[in-house]
Amino acid sequence: AQSVTxxxxxxxxxxxxxxxxxxxxxxxxxxYLFWYVQSPGQGLQLLLKYFSGDTLVxxxxxxxxxxxxxxxxxxxxxxxxxWSDAAEYFCAVVNNDMRFGAGTRLTxxx
Amino acid sequence: xxxxxxxxxxxITATGQRVTLRCSPxxxxxxxxxxxxxxxxxxxxxxxxYNGEERAKxxxxxxxxxxxxxxxxxxxxxxxxxxxxxxxxxxxSSGASGAGEQYFGPGTRLTxx
Numbered sequence: 001a002q003s004v005t006x007x008x009x010x011x012x013x014x015x016x017x018x019x020x021x022x023x024x025x026x027x028x029x030x031x032y033l034f035w036y037v038q039s040p041g042q043g044l045q046l047l048l049k050y051f052s053g054d055t056l057v058x059x060x061x062x063x064x065x066x067x068x069x070x071x072x073x074x075x076x077x078x079x080x081x082x083w084s085d086a087a088e089y090f091c092a093v094v095n096n097d098m099r100f101g102a103g104t105r106l107t108x109x110x
Numbered sequence: 111x112x113x114x115x116x117x118x119x120x121x122i123t124a125t126g127q128r129v130t131l132r133c134s135p136x137x138x139x140x141x142x143x144x145x146x147x148x149x150x151x152x153x154x155x156x157x158x159x160y161n162g163e164e165r166a167k168x169x170x171x172x173x174x175x176x177x178x179x180x181x182x183x184x185x186x187x188x189x190x191x192x193x194x195x196x197x198x199x200x201x202x203s204s205g206a207s208g209a210g211e212q213y214f215g216p217g218t219r220l221t222x223x
Contacts, residue, residue, distance in 0.1 A: 045112070094210075097158065097166050
């Protein structure tokens, strides 16, 4: 069955530390891949997307993600986390429709 | 600001009632999507309209219906409301009919008492 998995429900990192949020997908072909961020009480904001080409994509707010076909993964990274990055992060894939992972809640310690 | 607007922001109603949620897409976007976000189900795709026609259907209950009008705004109608329908309802829009990125509105929080 087609699915999107975010294995980490909750991650806590210290401000200034690096961050990696994991996303794995299970689809027959390479889908279109997205990362969204949701702050409390807000809608979802698109961070970055991958359709094809260079497997390392840059997004807004200093985020990047790398598509690895062999691992069916599209992990989100940031070299240095800021307190304002605390939010819920969703990986999404589009095949026929957009499917979201369950989300990873990021807490940033001062 | 994504450019997608949703009204109302909050809605409190009783079981058995009917409500209508409204969405205006970004200027120029032809596709509108509706999602339900709840603690136990996460983000669930409900339905997509493209230029006035239904394009894709997800986990939408029969008590729920939607439409997209000629000016491209969309409405999601929820009827015979149950406590379990309490959730955040998001609208998103995109310029594409299929696989483009979607831009989300701020959501409507529905509370059914």
